[in-house]
Amino acid sequence: MCRSIKTLRPPFTDEVTDDDVRAAALQYVRKISGFRAPAHNAEAFAHAVDTVSRATADLLATLEVRTAVPRRSAG
Numbered sequence: 001m002c003r004s005i006k007t008l009r010p011p012f013t014d015e016v017t018d019d020d021v022r023a024a025a026l027q028y029v030r031k032i033s034g035f036r037a038p039a040h041n042a043e044a045f046a047h048a049v050d051t052v053s054r055a056t057a058d059l060l061a062t063l064e065v066r067t068a069v070p071r072r073s074a075g
Helices: 018-033 044-062
Strands: none
Touching: 018 044
């Protein structure tokens, strides 16, 4: 969908800032709404970005990221 949204969890990103989360939410809302900066839907657009930002932060805070298990070589 939005190829420019980067993965915001370890090991892909060590430290995620509020700005990273907000930027991803903004890109997502822009993509699904089809608006870059809506004039007469600005309030709904801003509300959606805030909601997606909160949901993203909640998700990242509760994800359990497992470390990769080393594979055994055949032999």
